[in-house]
Amino acid sequence: MRVLDRKVFRDLWAMKSQVLAIGLVIAGGVATYVMSLSTMDSLQTTQAAFYREASFAHVFGSLKRAPEALADRLRAIPGVRTLETRVVAEVKLELDGYPNPVTGRLVSLPDDGQPSLNRLHFREGRRPVGDREVVVSEAFARSHGFRPGNGLGAVINGRHRRLTIVGVALSPEYIFQFKPGSIFPDFERYGVLWMARTGLAAAYNMEGAFNDVTLGIESGIHPKDVIERLDLALRPYGGLGAYDRTDQISHRYLSEEFKQLGQMAFLFPVIFMGVAVFLLNVVVSRLVATQRELAATLKAFGYRDRDIGLHYLKLILAVVVLGGLGGILAGVWMGQGLSRMYMVFYRFPYLHYLLDPKVPGTAIVLSAGA
Helix, strand or coil: CCHHHHHHHHHHHHCHHHHHHHHHHHHHHHHHHHHHHHHHHHHHHHHHHHHHHHCCCCEEEEEEEEECCHHHHHHCCCCEEEEEEECEEEEEEECCCCCCCEEEEEEEECCCCCCCCCCCEEEEECCCCCCCEEEEEHHHHHHHCCCCCCEEEEEECCEEEEEEEEEEEECHHHCCCCCCCCCCCCCCCEEEEEEEHHHHHHHCCCCCEEEEEEEEECCCCCHHHHHHHHHHHHHHHCCCCCEEHHHCHHHHHHHHHHHHHHHHHHHHHHHHHHHHHHHHHHHHHHHHHHCHHHHHHHHHCCCCHHHHHHHHHHHHHHHHHHHHHHHHHHHHHHHHHHHHHHHHHCCCCCCCCCCCCHHHHHHHHHHHHC
16 A cells, blocks of 8 residues: 555544544435435336326316217327226215215226226225225325225215225326315325216216316327317317316426425535535645645655645545445435335335436535535
8 A cells, every 4th residue: 555545544534523524414415415316216217107007198178068979079189099088076075983074086987997098006906886886095095094895975966875985096197186276185184086987977967978088199299289179179068178297286296396306406415515615625724734844745755746636635535435425325215215205195006216326426426526
């Protein structure tokens, strides 16, 4: 080992308290960076996989009432790949032993199986049959301890009906589930329920009709073109205005959350690195000032300016590497925990935790550069 390399270790040991403090600050910045980006990458990867698996729709439209025959005209709109009509209604729910008011959204399912768009991911049970069976959203079910076989009351189109829960499921349409008009989710007081199309249509006098439509569009087609034609077709039937995936409530909240994670990955590491740079500059400047005579002696023995400068650079990089490695390990641990925490509010059927090798590598490079 070269003499100057041994001196690096001696200097590090001599100022171990300062090295530990600066290393912890660097570790904090790196950990925040790794945690934020790995969580964002994990959630985006999981979201994309679930969207593909469940065929999440690209365009959504609501209306008062339209005959089912209109669906053929809507399918003829240029760019439409898949179209699903359904019946959707808001209902009041009555839960045994729960005194607070509860509301929910009833969404129809095809009588013969899964819909072509926004397919359900079943956690438990099976699809509903008839007008007395429902599948409930997982967040709502877990809040009240519902399992297949449990029952609840519902006021459907002014009539009280006793419903039986036959399944618990997740939908890409309700990853973030909350009552329209609310700011925060309330899983206890608002739930999403799915019922067979024939039963729900009969309850609302919607036989051979629909009041909600979802569309999957061809790749390369701009949603705006489809939405304009869809609105024009639905206008005579009380169309309430179609919108694309970017304005769908659940997807919109997820997108905003990703933006916040991206901002966190930039803002907090900058603060940590700024403090670390300041502290490191103070410590190393003081060290160089106290070792001026030593540097002169080294030059007298033939060491060049480049050798001495590289020696102090190694000292700085050693602090950065120590703090960076600790920050990466802490960031991965925190990222996994943060991802699991998001799963409480954003209901995915699974979580693919992803750590892109470029993320820790970039963190170390940025720390060294700073």
